[in-house]
Structures are given as C-alpha cells and as structure tokens.
Amino acid sequence: MSKxxxxxxxGSAMFTQGLVADLILSPQLGPYHLCLVDxxxxxxxxxxxxxxxxxxxxxxxxxxxxxxxRRELLPGADVVLMTVGVGGRRAWEQDVFIPRKYGIYQPVxxxxxxxxxxxxxxxxxxxxxxxxxxxxxxxxxxxxxxSNPMTANCWAIxxxxxxxxxxxxxxxxxxxxxxxxxxxxxxxxVSSIAIGLNHLTFFYDLRWKGRDAWPxxxxxxxxxxxxxxxxxxxxxxxxxxxxxxxxxxxxxWTLFQAYGGYPSANDRHVVEFFPERFPKGEYYGMQxxxxxxxxxxxxxxxxxxxxxxxxxxxxxxxxxxxxxxRKVGEHEQLLEILTSIxxxxxxxxxxxxxxxxxxxxxxxxxxLELPAVAMAGGMRAIHFDDFPDTLAAIINRKLSGIRLTVxxxxxxxxxLFVEALLADGAVTDRKIATDMMNELLEVHRAYLPNFFPEExxx
Numbered sequence: 277m278s279k280x281x282x283x284x285x286x287g288s289a290m291f292t293q294g295l296v297a298d299l300i301l302s303p304q305l306g307p308y309h310l311c312l313v314d315x316x317x318x319x320x321x322x323x324x325x326x327x328x329x330x331x332x333x334x335x336x337x338x339x340x341x342x343x344x345x346r347r348e349l350l351p352g353a354d355v356v357l358m359t360v361g362v363g364g365r366r367a368w369e370q371d372v373f374i375p376r377k378y379g380i381y382q383p384v385x386x387x388x389x390x391x392x393x394x395x396x397x398x399x400x401x402x403x404x405x406x407x408x409x410x411x412x413x414x415x416x417x418x419x420x421x422x423s424n425p426m427t428a429n430c431w432a433i434x435x436x437x438x439x440x441x442x443x444x445x446x447x448x449x450x451x452x453x454x455x456x457x458x459x460x461x462x463x464x465x466v467s468s469i470a471i472g473l474n475h476l477t478f479f480y481d482l483r484w485k486g487r488d489a490w491p492x493x494x495x496x497x498x499x500x501x502x503x504x505x506x507x508x509x510x511x512x513x514x515x516x517x518x519x520x521x522x523x524x525x526x527x528x529w530t531l532f533q534a535y536g537g538y539p540s541a542n543d544r545h546v547v548e549f550f551p552e553r554f555p556k557g558e559y560y561g562m563q564x565x566x567x568x569x570x571x572x573x574x575x576x577x578x579x580x581x582x583x584x585x586x587x588x589x590x591x592x593x594x595x596x597x598x599x600x601x602r603k604v605g606e607h608e609q610l611l612e613i614l615t616s617i618x619x620x621x622x623x624x625x626x627x628x629x630x631x632x633x634x635x636x637x638x639x640x641x642x643x644l645e646l647p648a649v650a651m652a653g654g655m656r657a658i659h660f661d662d663f664p665d666t667l668a669a670i671i672n673r674k675l676s677g678i679r680l681t682v683x684x685x686x687x688x689x690x691x692l693f694v695e696a697l698l699a700d701g702a703v704t705d706r707k708i709a710t711d712m713m714n715e716l717l718e719v720h721r722a723y724l725p726n727f728f729p730e731e732x733x734x
Contacts, residue, residue: 278307278339282353282417284346284406285360286312287319289326289585291422292359296327297600298611300336305611309339311349320344322582325589326599333595346409353414355614358406358421362398362723365575370719371395372571378712380702381557383516383569386424387475388548388674389702393681394716396425397693398723400432400685407437418617418654420444420610425681426474426628430643432682434630442655443628446608447541448477448645454520455482455538459492469647470537471635471663473674474628475545477645478537478667496522501529508561514568519544526560527553537667540645544569549674551702616650624648627655634659637668642675677701688726690717 286292292312299308312327314320324342331338343349350356361368371391372382385391403423410419419441423429430443448470456463461484469481482489500522503509510526512518522529525543527550532538539546547554547564554564562568587593609625616623627648631640634657638644648655677699684692690713697709721728 278309279354280309280311280352281355281357282311282313282346282349282414283357283359284313285358285423286323286342287314287316287364288359288361289319289322289582292323293326293330293585293599294608295357295610296330296338298608299338300330300334300600302611303337305615307337307339309341311353312340312342313344313346313349314342315344317344322586322589325591326585329589329595330600333600346406347413350409350413350417353410353417355418355420356410356414357610358403358423360399360402360406360423362402363720365578367398367720367723368395369571369575371716372565374715374719375702375712376565377715378703378708379556380551380712381554381564381566382548383544383564383571384548385565385571387426387545388677389551389700390697390712390716392425392428392548393677393684393693393696393700394720396428396432396681397685397717397727398720399423399425399429400682401725402723403429403433404436404686407433407439407441411437411439415439418442418614421628424474425678426645427643428678428681428685430628431641431678432686434643435641435682436686440654443474443643443645444610444613445474445541445626445628445645447475447545448479448626449609451477451479451538451540451542452482454542455479455489455493456484457520458496458522459484459489461489461492469660470540470626471638471644471646471660472539472667472671473549473643473678474645475541476549476671476674477540477626478535478670479540480537480664480667482538497529497533501526503560506561510560513543513560514562516544516569516574535666535670536664549670551700613650613655617652617654620652622649622651624658625650625655627657629655629657632657635663635668636661637663637665638671639675644671685726688724688729690727693717 312323327340371394372385375390382391426443433441452468453463456466470477470479472478512523519542557564559568565571628645631642647658680696694709697703703709
C-alpha cells in the first residue's frame with residue numbers, strides 16, 4: 277500500500293521538484309502517493325505538470341495528485357508538509373522594501389526584524405488554519421513545517437491547536453558540513469551539538485572522530501579572519517550564493533571568538549538577530565540587502581527559476597536531466613528522517629521542537645532548534661544541561677520579541693505588533709514603529725484575516 281504525502285504550498289517549485297526527484301531516486305522507500313496542494317491554480321498546474329513529467333521520464337512508481345482544496349486530499353495522509361509562502365515573493369519584497377524607507381536594511385526578512393515580524397502576521401493565521409484541518413482530518417499524520425518564520429510559526433500552531441508540529445530547515449545540517457570543511461576533515465566523520473533558534477543555532481560542540489575539532493579551526497582564525505585595508509575589509513563577505521569559509525562570514529566568526537559557539541545559518545541570517553550592531557545596514561563597507569546579500573538578486577533568482585520550471589512543466593521547453601538529480605535544499609534530509617521514523621532507526625537530526633525541559637536554561641514553551649531523535653512515533657528532542665548561559669542569554673533576549681510576534685499575529689492586536697517591532701530591536705522609536713506597521717498592514721491587508729476580518733479575500 278502506498279504511503280500518502282500531502283504537500284501544501286506546492287507552488288514552491290524548487291522544493292516540489294527536489295522532493296519529487298528524491299522520491300524517484302529512492303524507490304526502496306515507496307511506493308508513494310504525492311498530493312500537491314496550492315490555492316493558486318496556475319502555480320498548482322506548474323507543480324503537478326513538472327512532477328508528472330519527472331515521473332514519466334523515469335517510469336517511477338509514484339502517483340501524483342493535485343488540488344487547490346487541501347481538504348480534498350488530507351484524509352488518510354501519512355505525512356503532511358507545509359512550504360507555504362502567503363503572498364509569495366511580491367509580498368516578501370514589501371516586507372523588506374517598506375522598512376528601507378525608515379532606514380532599516382535587511383538581507384533576508386523572513387525570520388527577524390520588521391520583515392520577519394510582518395511575514396509572521398500573514399503566515400501564522402494561514403498555518404493555524406491548515407493545522408486545524410490536519411487535526412480534524414488526519415490527526416495521526418506526521419506534520420512538518422518548512423515555512424518561515426520557523427520559530428514563530430511552529431510556536432503559534434502548537435499554542436492554538438495543540439497539534440504536534442516538527443519544523444525542519446537544512447541550515448544547521450549545511451553549516452555542520454561547512455564547519456567540517458573549514459576544519460579540513462570529511463563532513464561524514466563530524467558530529468556536533470547546536471542549540472538555539474532557527475537561523476540562530478549555536479554550534480558549541482564539534483567533533484571529528486570523537487575528538488574536539490575546534491582547535492583545527494581556531495588555528496586558522498588569526499590569518500583567515502584578518503581584515504584587509506580599504507573600503508571592503510572582507511571582500512568575500514556578502515555573497516548570497518557563496519557563503520562558505522571564514523572570511524565569508526566575519527560577523528559569525530566574531531561571535532564564535534566571543535562566545536565559543538558558531539551560529540547557523542551564517543552571516544546572511546545571523547546579522548538579523550543583531551540589528552543594533554549594523555545601523556542603517558552598514559556591514560563591512562557594504563549595505564545589507566543591497567550590495568551585501570542583495571534581496572533584489574535573490575528575488576530575481578527565484579523568479580527566473582520558477583519561470584524556467586514553468587516552461588518545462590507546460591512543455592514549452594524540454595525537461596532538463598539535471599532536475600532528476602539529488603540537490604541540496606530544504607527537502608534534502610526529509611526521506612532520511614521519514615525512513616528513520618518508519619523503521620525506528622533512532623538517527624539524530626536537527627529539528628525545531630518545543631523545549632519542554634530539554635534545555636533547562638531556556639523557556640519550556642519555546643520552540644528550539646536542537647538535535648532530535650527520529651524514532652517510532654515521531655521526533656524527540658535530546659536533553660542537554662550544558663548549553664552555556666552566555667549563549668542562552670542571547671536566545672532568551674530574542675525569544676521575548678518572538679513571543680510578542682506570535683500573540684500579535686494570533687489576535688490581530690496592533691499594539692502588540694508595535695511592541696513586537698520594538699522588542700525585536702531594529703526599531704527604537706514608537707512613532708516609526710507605528711508608521712511602519714500601518715504601512716505594512718495596508719500593503720498586506722488581503723492576507724491578514726486577524727487584522728482585517730471583513731476584507732480578506734484569500
């Protein structure tokens with residue numbers, strides 16, 4: 277009997293393509309019935325068309341279904357995945373462009389600072405609604421979220437529905453491998469312990485064949501982290517598509533030197549947790565989101581990829597063979613996790629889960645990214661009593677703003693929205709925070725049911 281996976285937000289073409297390729301290349305795990313859901317009929321047609329072409333190209337034992345109504349496909353689901361992006365890239369742009377008017381510059385805008393807070397306001401109501409349907413129609417399904425802001429989204433789902441949800445992101449996995457490369461050792465021979473928030477997860481233990489690997493890295497820091505003279509002291513920093521190595525992430529390595537923990541997921545995300553250190557986005561002679569980790573560049577990249585996949589899905593150009601290859605991306609550990617759960621292999625992966633005492637110096641109800649065991653019945657957080665208090669202080673400071681963000685999104689409370697912006701730290705003036713909030717609410721009003729209950733269209 278085939279296992280049923282429901283992917284909600286299938287218009288995220290890169291994730292869908294990567295997942296389909298992984299399923300095709302892992303026939304021993306199937307057969308699978310993959311159900312694709314997207315409220316946009318055009319995006320759904322692209323996702324379904326591309327998936328079917330990939331299946332036909334390999335003659336794979338994989339059934340594809342599609343619908344704009346998730347309730348049509350949820351019954352009987354074994355796994356439910358969410359890759360929802362309410363408003364898409366056009367809404368994402370506004371999350372970053374509007375704060376720029378107020379002198380606030382972000383390289384990403386999907387987790388923290390005004391962009392992340394704004395994104396949460398439209399994401400949380402949508403994901404909570406989806407969780408309600410999952411709880412009603414397939415309560416025993418493994419429920420996995422990939423949508424950002426990860427911490428706030430998972431926190432809100434559990435708070436409102438009580439439904440267990442697992443947050444997955446490939447950032448910690450990818451950074452562990454990058455740290456192995458810096459240490460000059462094979463990534464498959466490295467183990468680590470990292471704890472924190474999604475996109476700010478501190479690696480404080482790194483081992484190669486059981487031995488401390490940090491000395492191998494520390495000996496490289498004096499030379500590779502040495503700034504050059506001139507306008508750009510770290511010329512390799514700020515490149516969205518090449519962020520490996522020490523000189524590419526000077527701020528993250530500075531935190532490592534100060535605290536003894538290296539933060540995932542490198543400077544592009546990490547700087548957004550420390551806005552006070554980068555006034556007006558000033559970042560080593562560059563400006564965040566502009567010429568350092570350009571948001572416009574990332575948006576254009578995503579638009580181009582989608583257009584290319586659309587052309588292949590609709591038969592306007594031939595199917596490229598590279599789409600049938602395994603790729604890095606958010607999907608890349610999913611099948612390993614599902615296999616470990618199904619066969620009770622008890623392998624360890626990084627996941628976003630409720631703390632519930634796993635890390636004693638952080639709040640029990642907080643959603644933390646930490647090592648978890650994939651075992652029969654789901655994923656279980658591993659308990660650690662050695663997370664440094666110095667690193668816990670950083671995480672606790674950011675949790676207060678996220679907690680306010682969750683409450684504001686769930687209630688549609690404008691006062692709490694302003695408080696969330698102020699607690700985040702990028703905005704210190706109440707009037708600026710209020711003006712910015714009003715502008716963000718107005719541009720996104722069609723996606724904000726808790727703020728505009730009479731006007732929402734989707």
